[in-house]
Amino acid sequence: MPQMRPDYVELGYSSDFGLTGLTEQLRSPGLPAALAAAARLADGSDGDEAVELGEDARRLLDAPLSDEVLRTVWLAAVGRIFDPADHGMDTRTWLRKLSDMATDRLRQNKRSYVPPPVKPVQNADLCGEVVAEIRQQSAELTAACELPDLVPALEQVVTLADADVGFRLYLRALKACSVRVPKEAYDRFLGLGERLGYPVAVVRDGLDVDWPPIDTAHRETSWDFGLSQLAGNAHQDWRADTARRAILRVADADEPGQPPGSAAALLLEDALRLLRSPLSDATITTLWVAVSDAALRMGGRDWLRLVADVCAERLREVAPVYTIVVPPARTDSADAVLRELRETVPTVVDKAVSPHWQPLPAAQVMAALEEVVRRVDPDLGFRLFLRFLRVLAVPVTREQFERYEAIAERFAYGKYHVGEIEQLVHWAT
Structure with missing residues (x-):
């Protein structure tokens, strides 16, 4: 200053x-x-x-x-x-x-x-x-x-x-x-x-x-966003009566440079991709519990419908002319993301989410993440993968971290997005 x-x-x-x-x-x-x-x-x-x-x-x-x-x-x-x-x-x-x-x-x-x-x-x-x-x-x-x-x-x-x-x-x-x-x-x-x-x-x-129109292809955020950000804000005391407020906190969290409603539009896009996907309800539930380390006391698709409803309400309030469109997934980086997932599987094969309370095997989660990458959206799959690494505190080598940064650059993530897991690099050294 x-x-x-x-x-x-x-x-x-x-x-x-x-x-x-x-x-x-x-x-x-x-x-x-x-x-x-x-x-x-x-x-x-x-x-x-x-x-x-x-x-x-x-x-x-x-x-x-x-x-x-x-x-x-x-x-x-x-x-x-x-x-x-x-x-x-x-x-x-x-x-x-x-x-x-x-x-x-x-x-x-x-x-x-x-x-x-x-x-x-x-x-x-x-x-x-x-x-x-x-x-x-x-x-x-x-x-x-x-x-x-x-x-x-x-x-x-x-x-x-x-x-x-x-x-x-x-x-x-x-x-x-x-x-x-x-x-x-x-x-x-x-x-x-x-x-x-x-x-x-x-x-x-x-x-x-x-403000220009909301454009989810140009996120104008330096940090995580969408469903992976919502997962990062979850906690193990999740309750149905507070779920709507938890969703709204993320949907209402536009960054200073974002047109009003951008955070809601990004979260809604993620939710709709999974809702309209061929993934089973059990797979969606597995994904959410894994990346949030929080209980889910409703079906996975019911949860996503609630997320979508809250986001749509927010958009009607602050960006009433916004047209909800889910663009085609970017598949050009799918192979790179899949390689990173598959390289990590041996590291987590003996781990579980919440091992002392309703353990969820990490191998099951990795299979669900691969389904997201192959059948839904590599971008969303990669963000959920990064979030899962944090939940399990998986050590990451410097070479892996640098490859994650390269993938993030292809997806046009903000400069601090992948940096949120850099502490995992220190644990690996």
Whole structure:
């Protein structure tokens, strides 16, 4: 992170914070309501929020910014809901009130507390990138916020005060004024936010993104997904009354770069492949118990129907125009996957899943996995195989791991997908 500023994620923040966190909470034009909102924010997390609120206010106060500039960016960030001028204050006076309130709150814990000097982020490259993003949306932002001088005002905040608070105020203006941003711009925002140590929600939550259609061939995830991800989230205390919530947690877990509904679409595709396959219900049940190490108190196809129903509900909610299509399986890597499965069979032939409670022989599982690869989908079969290796804690040689990575690359998995089993390599050495 630039210039030794704190990483907000490491500090425990999961949503917007400081001055921009306050702008999000203002719902009334009245001064008492605004002060009450600021007091609630400053009092949050035993005063930790007060640190960021006071720091943000002082960054703006210490910069050579006119009150006109400060008022313009403030009005944009709050969507004109609260204007200090309506209450006989200029914007600097309002910011001083916020800074003083934050200091008073922090003195409740340490009476001698003195606010430290501000440490503005003024890295030239970073400032230039933030200014470039502001200019990309200048016409739409100016029109939506009805503030003709907003873009140059935001640029001054970034270059003369602080790139961090300037970028957050820009994001708040986009959200408050309902400006739709292209997916490419959103991806760049995520990159800037990561460099500044933001939690993803600071960029994502409330931003109107022009999402492309869901495309399960382009998963845009760095980790596991679909049915294999659901298996990884299972536990031995699985119960029918909690199953729907467990499925929804995965179906609702879109990664920041994914169009809404992507996680549900990927999970649904896996479930439908198996539902429509020639595999027996017993084979499907064996697969699930093996890769999840969790009991299944219903038939395998009944379980998959429940998974499909939950995913379809999620898609109707967030991506109603999405058409559910299961594309043909990619079979070009089937032989490579089968070779890896068959090489592993001698290693696990004497093992079992849950050996002390309803043991499931590993040889039976490997036969089921081979059926998936040959008769359903090599991609799904390979992901379930990787998950099964974790369940049994099967040692993997470095050469095997590198071959798994090569297969994963063919299937266009994310960069951390196979890395989840790298610990098995260490056990083999």
